[in-house]
Amino acid sequence: MGDGANVETKWVYSFGGGSSDGSAALKNLLGGKGANLAEMASLGLPVPPGFTLTTEVCTAYYDLEESYPGGLDAEVDEALKALEQKTGKVFGDAANPLLVSVRSGARASMPGMMDTVLNLGLSEVTVQGLAAKAGERFAYDSYRRFIQMYSNVVLGLRHDTFEYILDDYKDSQGFELDTEMEAGDWKEIVSQYKAAVQDKLGKPFPDDAREQLWGAIGAVFGSWMNDRAILYRKLNDIPAEWGTAVNVQSMVFGNMGETSATGVAFTRDPSTGGNTFYGEFLTNAQGEDVVAGIRTPAPISRARADELKSDEAPLEEVMPRVYKQLTDVADTLEAHYRDMQDIEFTVEDGVLYMLQTRNGKRTAAAALKIAVDMAKEGLISEDEAILRLEPAQLDQLLHPTISPSAKRDVVVKGLPASPGAAVGQVVFDSNEAAHLAEAGRAVILVRVETSPEDIHGMHAARAIVTARGGMTSHAAVVARGMGRPCVCGAGNLQIDTEAGVFRVGGREVKKGEIITVDGAEGEVLFGEVEMQQPDLSGDFGVLMAWADKVRKLNVRTNAETPADVNVAKEFGAEGIGLCRTEHMFFDAERIPVVRSMILAGSKEGREAALEKLLPMQRSDFEEIFRIMGEQPCTIRLLDPPLHEFMPHSEAEMQEVAASSGMDIKALKAQADALHESNPMLGHRGCRLGITYPEIYAMQARAIFEAAVAVASETGAKPVPEVMIPLVGTRKELDILKAVVDTAAKAVFSETGTVLDYLVGTMIELPRAALRAGQIAETAEFFSFGTNDLTQTTLGISRDDAGRFLTSYEEQGIYEKDPFVTIDQDGVGELVRMAAERGRATRSGIKLGICGEHGGDPASVIFCHNIGLDYVSCSPYRVPIARLAAAHAVLNKG
Numbered sequence: 078m079g080d081g082a083n084v085e086t087k088w089v090y091s092f093g094g095g096s097s098d099g100s101a102a103l104k105n106l107l108g109g110k111g112a113n114l115a116e117m118a119s120l121g122l123p124v125p126p127g128f129t130l131t132t133e134v135c136t137a138y139y140d141l142e143e144s145y146p147g148g149l150d151a152e153v154d155e156a157l158k159a160l161e162q163k164t165g166k167v168f169g170d171a172a173n174p175l176l177v178s179v180r181s182g183a184r185a186s187m188p189g190m191m192d193t194v195l196n197l198g199l200s201e202v203t204v205q206g207l208a209a210k211a212g213e214r215f216a217y218d219s220y221r222r223f224i225q226m227y228s229n230v231v232l233g234l235r236h237d238t239f240e241y242i243l244d245d246y247k248d249s250q251g252f253e254l255d256t257e258m259e260a261g262d263w264k265e266i267v268s269q270y271k272a273a274v275q276d277k278l279g280k281p282f283p284d285d286a287r288e289q290l291w292g293a294i295g296a297v298f299g300s301w302m303n304d305r306a307i308l309y310r311k312l313n314d315i316p317a318e319w320g321t322a323v324n325v326q327s328m329v330f331g332n333m334g335e336t337s338a339t340g341v342a343f344t345r346d347p348s349t350g351g352n353t354f355y356g357e358f359l360t361n362a363q364g365e366d367v368v369a370g371i372r373t374p375a376p377i378s379r380a381r382a383d384e385l386k387s388d389e390a391p392l393e394e395v396m397p398r399v400y401k402q403l404t405d406v407a408d409t410l411e412a413h414y415r416d417m418q419d420i421e422f423t424v425e426d427g428v429l430y431m432l433q434t435r436n437g438k439r440t441a442a443a444a445l446k447i448a449v450d451m452a453k454e455g456l457i458s459e460d461e462a463i464l465r466l467e468p469a470q471l472d473q474l475l476h477p478t479i480s481p482s483a484k485r486d487v488v489v490k491g492l493p494a495s496p497g498a499a500v501g502q503v504v505f506d507s508n509e510a511a512h513l514a515e516a517g518r519a520v521i522l523v524r525v526e527t528s529p530e531d532i533h534g535m536h537a538a539r540a541i542v543t544a545r546g547g548m549t550s551h552a553a554v555v556a557r558g559m560g561r562p563c564v565c566g567a568g569n570l571q572i573d574t575e576a577g578v579f580r581v582g583g584r585e586v587k588k589g590e591i592i593t594v595d596g597a598e599g600e601v602l603f604g605e606v607e608m609q610q611p612d613l614s615g616d617f618g619v620l621m622a623w624a625d626k627v628r629k630l631n632v633r634t635n636a637e638t639p640a641d642v643n644v645a646k647e648f649g650a651e652g653i654g655l656c657r658t659e660h661m662f663f664d665a666e667r668i669p670v671v672r673s674m675i676l677a678g679s680k681e682g683r684e685a686a687l688e689k690l691l692p693m694q695r696s697d698f699e700e701i702f703r704i705m706g707e708q709p710c711t712i713r714l715l716d717p718p719l720h721e722f723m724p725h726s727e728a729e730m731q732e733v734a735a736s737s738g739m740d741i742k743a744l745k746a747q748a749d750a751l752h753e754s755n756p757m758l759g760h761r762g763c764r765l766g767i768t769y770p771e772i773y774a775m776q777a778r779a780i781f782e783a784a785v786a787v788a789s790e791t792g793a794k795p796v797p798e799v800m801i802p803l804v805g806t807r808k809e810l811d812i813l814k815a816v817v818d819t820a821a822k823a824v825f826s827e828t829g830t831v832l833d834y835l836v837g838t839m840i841e842l843p844r845a846a847l848r849a850g851q852i853a854e855t856a857e858f859f860s861f862g863t864n865d866l867t868q869t870t871l872g873i874s875r876d877d878a879g880r881f882l883t884s885y886e887e888q889g890i891y892e893k894d895p896f897v898t899i900d901q902d903g904v905g906e907l908v909r910m911a912a913e914r915g916r917a918t919r920s921g922i923k924l925g926i927c928g929e930h931g932g933d934p935a936s937v938i939f940c941h942n943i944g945l946d947y948v949s950c951s952p953y954r955v956p957i958a959r960l961a962a963a964h965a966v967l968n969k970g
């Protein structure tokens with residue numbers, strides 16, 4: 078620096094041994110592992126010293142077409158020299174060799190990156206020094222491990238090359254276990270391993286420590302661009318420019334006998350969130366032995382051992398002094414990072430070393446408990462606690478789940494398409510599912526894939542499993558909307574409907590047999606697995622109350638059945654944002670009346686039928702108003718094209734013809750005439766209302782009579798908001814608002830009770846968004862119907878299995894499914910514009926959204942930012958929207 082010339086980039090940062098160049102704040106530069114090693118060292122924790130090549134080296138390496146930036150060499154040499162001083166050992170030295178591990182470490186922990194190489198620096202020469210210090214057997218065992226690891230990770234040779242050699246050797250000697258191998262045996266293995274490398278690669282295994290080091294560094298940077306890493310980055314939105322760091326760290330040995338050990342721990346229980354030390358360890362072991370599953374690790378504490386009913390002695394008893402020190406370290410780390418930590422440690426001959434710390438991954442349940450506990454402990458604020466939980470994670474907490482202690486016998490794995498868990502008997506047919514469910518049976522619908530014809534079966538089923546289809550397949554989308562657990566794309570599943578079985582991996586499950594579906598994990602389990610119900614009080618209630626204090630957006634629900642309305646209310650809905658009245662017409666005892674209304678040739682005929690429908694509609698609304706009290710209820714008048722109500726099958730046709738006394742030919746002709754060739758945009762919504770105003774008049778009357786009745790019954794004044802669908806211009810709304818107002822006036826004067834109400838419209842056509850300024854002259858509220866608005870804006874719809882968009886996402890045409898997240902350059906822009914134009918005309922106009930987007934966290938934040946009054950979503954997503962609305966406020970500050 079100094080003279081203002083090129084500021085030299087610093088490529089290498091040292092840590093440990095009394096001084097560290099870096100800290101946790103430099104995570105982007107040092108990667109997560111390197112930054113936290115530096116931070117732990119600075120906290121005075123026992124970290125084996127080492128150094129980190131920064132992520133900028135990685136970026137430069139690729140910018141320079143896979144060669145290293147100038148000056149790196151010298152900096153690595155310097156860092157090595159400093160490391161030699163700190164450890165009192167010398168890299169490549171025969172008598173007193175410094176051995177290191179080489180560890181990758183990106184900003185975000187990333188599977189797919191190079192595996193860690195341990196014991197680097199061992200050679201024919203240095204192994205002697207290690208043997209002199211720690212014994213010959215240990216030294217040669219370490220050396221052969223290093224050759225195998227390095228050959229695999231850096232040189233790309235297969236593990237089994239080495240496993241065969243070892244097995245053959247043991248056979249020839251009549252050995253069963255590695256423990257029977259003596260120093261001389263390992264020495265022999267080392268030479269056979271090296272011969273194998275020479276044989277496979279045509280060059281010798283590197284014996285020079287520096288050559289080994291640069292080989293391993295190159296392998297880490299190379300792994301940044303391997304297929305697995307690239308795929309992982311793509312799936313997780315990690316930019317390639319971030320790069321990975323490389324950590325070179327002096328070795329400590331957990332495999333130097335019974336006073337040595339290695340282990341992993343969490344400062345709290347990552348599955349329940351309980352404030353108990355959690356983890357496992359192995360004595361006389363190194364590195365990944367704990368997770369590799371070769372030996373079964375022992376529990377870390379007495380409490381854990383009891384919980385697991387383990388006979389193994391816990392670390393707490395095997396090494397009480399180390400255990401005490403480790404729990405102190407855990408406390409220090411939690412207090413420092415103010416979050417639950419996932420730590421890796423090694424004990425070398427009774428001395429504890431810390432090798433890694435990071436914020437621990439946890440289940441949604443644990444995230445909730447830890448956030449609330451830490452806020453109560455004063456470690457974090459309530460606002461921070463709110464931000465510690467991703468709104469989407471809540472989904473896992475709102476459905477029954479498999480109890481964490483349950484035994485799992487996995488039949489097949491697929492995609493975790495819709496969370497929650499359910500138990501039931503296997504059914505392959507949707508009609509059968511519906512029939513059995515009506516008879517009170519719990520069923521699980523198992524299909525190759527689903528289509529709209531399966532809706533009733535899906536609704537009847539407790540859970541859905543499909544062999545084909547992705548996260549946006551028909552099954553997945555519908556199941557999430559219904560709140561049904563779903564596993565889809567379980568590709569190994571072979572369904573033989575004829576034989577009434579499905580087969581998978583040599584197993585058979587017959588129709589009628591009981592399975593359990595774990596939608597959160599994407600697993601199908603055999604038999605009935607123990608479940609737990611969601612707990613909406615306790616920590617959940619506490620966190621939601623904190624979120625409610627913070628948020629500005631109101632949260633309503635889309636619901637029309639009393640059951641759904643009740644669920645939504647329990648989940649904290651503050652009103653109904655969309656009550657679809659047509660759903661009330663499909664009921665078995667009503668549809669004949671609806672059909673006779675449609676088929677009536679005259680206004681008088683229609684009115685006679687509507688007369689019969691009026692009390693039915695009224696009682697629907699009464700129930701809803703009773704539940705919602707004085708909270709607003711947006712009720713949408715009839716929307717779909719009339720052909721949806723007409724019979725479809727031949728049998729139904731005959732039945733309707735018989736009961737209405739109509740000639741079947743005439744009936745068919747009528748049904749054909751009603752058929753919309755473009756059902757999305759045809760004779761429907763307000764257009765129907767304008768052609769047949771008596772339909773809307775009846776519905777409006779039912780709404781106001783119900784509101785007045787409930788007001789006099791309960792004393793609470795319902796707040797109806799009558800919504801006209803599919804409006805494109807002000808004129809349409811003028812005509813229909815007059816119909817609604819007339820009905821209101823009539824009911825109020827007949828009953829002598831006057832209630833407040835609003836008349837507004839759904840904005841679901843681009844034209845309505847463009848005309849929002851004029852429409853707001855009449856409309857008292859807008860509700861953005863973003864499902865249809867998305868289709869009409871993009872000019873596309875999902876096909877029934879959602880496949881059209883899947884291919885669009887795969888090809889990167891849409892980064893995110895626009896039907897789930899408001900695209901700010903399209904639909905979102907229209908919503909923003911319409912909101913502005915609406916407000917410019919009528920400053921207090923009430924604005925909300927009732928599309929699927931109302932339950933999508935990113936879209937909720939968007940709605941907050943453009944100043945909507947509320948979002949409305951399906952009942953099960955209400956808490957998600959409440960939390961997202963709080964995040965919207967807190968993330969701004």
Ligand code: ADP
Nearest residue numbers: 178180193326327328329364365421423432433
């Ligand atoms: P991962 O990113 O897969 O967790 P790490 O780099 O953390 O890989 O290495 C895995 C394990 O290797 C560590 O948990 C630790 O047990 C062991 N290890 C890494 N470096 C050292 C070292 N310097 N001394 C002893 N063991 C080490």
Ligand code: MG
Nearest residue numbers: 110421432433
């Ligand atoms: Mg690790």
Ligand code: MG
Nearest residue numbers: 802841862865
């Ligand atoms: Mg619509």
